[in-house]
Amino acid sequence: MKKLSLIAAGVALTAIAAGGAQAQQTLEQVKKRGQVICGVSQSLPGFANPDAQGNWAGFDVEMCRAVSAAIFGDTKRVKFVPTTAKERFTALQSGEVDFLARNTTWTMSRDTQLGFDFVGVNFYDGQGFMVPKKLGVKSALELKGATVCTQTGTTTELNLADFFRSNKMDYKVVAFEKNDEVLAAYDSGRCDVFTTDRSGLAADRTKLKSPNDHVILPEVISKEPLGPLVRHGDANWGDIIRWSFFAMVNAEELGVTSKNVDEMKKSANPEIKRMLGIEGDFGKMIGLDNNWAYNIIKLVGNYGESYERNVGEKTPIGLSRGVNALWTKGGLQYAPPIR
């Protein structure tokens, strides 16, 4: 036991030492290397998945491209490192990747103990339910006595238990290792309810034999704020990722899109002028070019564009904006001003 804890301490120390040596210089390293290294999911439809030609696409992938555009003015200067759920934190700690944009829930232990900084929430996720239409269920509160299909060893299973217990309902769990197995079991009628995070629920619905016979219930039973994260100890680098994201949200709020960004340069609105680098030295404040935000919007697009292109209602993922709408439209996406 003692030996084990010694090894663990050694690992932690090495990680900390690595983090210390890293401090204050990630941006220089990235510039010297000529590309930013971005940790993404191995394959998550709509968020990070390569196509048959081997090109990465997805909502998280575009976050990486936005950072590349902000630093280099070019979306191709990014190397994607696919990481598994188990590998991702080591990859970031050891400096194998510069930051993670990988569907990671912002929690207190990750933000503090593991030594990371979450820079924002680019997707508010939460656990939801899907049931066959023929059950006639309208709300998750009617699910008393139901058999629920879910994945083992995830927070999904715990949230499920909490939800049913706090509502004093009994239920039965049928759990599997892989999401595809869970879905197959649900599709063959082994359980009445399918539960997973809402970001995957709509996509999973299209995988069923006859999607139109199934309905997603309105309740969201957990908080899963997903966002990009960086190592502790290099605040400037964290600022670059944070403001790259905020620039995309601000651009949507101000109505600046990849198509009209060139005309918007002539806009009289001082907020747009500051964002696009016509006025002020905002790029310099984070060690970048003044048209950093212009490059992001021109080459990648604003938050709404990226959302609709990758996971929106017109894509097979089929997610409505919901809580991810701008604060002006009743959602939670709110970015501090560039001022």
Add this chain to the structure above:
Amino acid sequence: MTTALDAGQKADLPPPAATVGVIGWLRENLFSSWFNALLTLFALWILYLSIPPLIQWALIDAIWTGSEAQDCKLPDGSRKEGACWIYIKAWIGGYAYGLYPYDLRWRVDLAAVLVIVMFAPLAIKRLPYKTVYGVAVILLYPVVAYMMFSGFVEFPPGAPEASTHPWRVVPTDKWGGLALTLLIASVGIIASLPLGILLALGRRSAMPIVSTFSVLFIELWRGVPLITVLFMSSVMLPLFLPEGVNFDKLLRALIGVTLFSAAYMAEVVRGGLQAIPKGQYEAAQALGLNYAKMMALIVLPQALRYVIPSIVNTFIGLFKDTTLVAIIGMFDLLGAIQLGNADPKWLGFAIEGYAFAALLYFVFCFSMSRYSLRLERKLHTGHKKT
């Protein structure tokens, strides 16, 4: 039957109809007792339950033409009955090459053509200097293949040629698909056999340091699961290395797979060595052969021939174990198929993907086992017990 019969003799009667032909075969092999008859009927029933629906799904109802997921769906979005093979058609390039840059895939093809061209002369029976040529090819080909896969012209990121040059460097993390599976398997197979032979000889050596080392090595690597080896190499190792020193992930996996299967191979070979009678060793020594010659000319050729089935068994196991690299973030054949299953354009066709994976793995493993049978028949020189 033209030979004349002696008086009082009759021609032989034909065997009873029930013991020859199809009926005789059936009686002897399938219905020889009531228990076997029952088993036969049960097996037929199982086949009846499983085969027709499978054929219906995979061939008759299957969708062969079209180019997008909608072609496999009814207008209301529900799945058509049969297998959607157009998904496999759309993703076949992704399965074969993984994330390898699209415009450079011909380099992988070229490496595949070269392997055939370079190894084909070995099939000629009376090639002069065949052994020399064989060794040369085995040593040379990996270098050639590495050049093809990796390329050799490096550009700084952002340079215009960095995304167009035909021989630009492709880092190993982009290698994938069937090409990666075959690469890991063949490196593992080719490197683990000699290493395993050395370890087996080491374990039987009279020198204490050599034999202790061999025993320790073999037992250590056999004592941990391959998944742990791969996981350690990818998760723990980076934490101990200094910042910025990045050991190539593929290289780490290759070393892990090779050492792991070498430990197993060593035990297989040791089994063969123990089957050689002591008289063979003594005869070799009486001829005045030294250790190396005794092993190379007398003992190993016999020992290895005994254990061909076990060696191929280990190879097939190794081939299938390569799928474990998926857990360290590399996309081998199975990993590439899972990438395809997550493509938003083709959601919901995972069964077709996995069926195709099963078919491919079966084809490769089955050909390996057939090849081993051929090898056994070719090498058997009076040892075969029938």
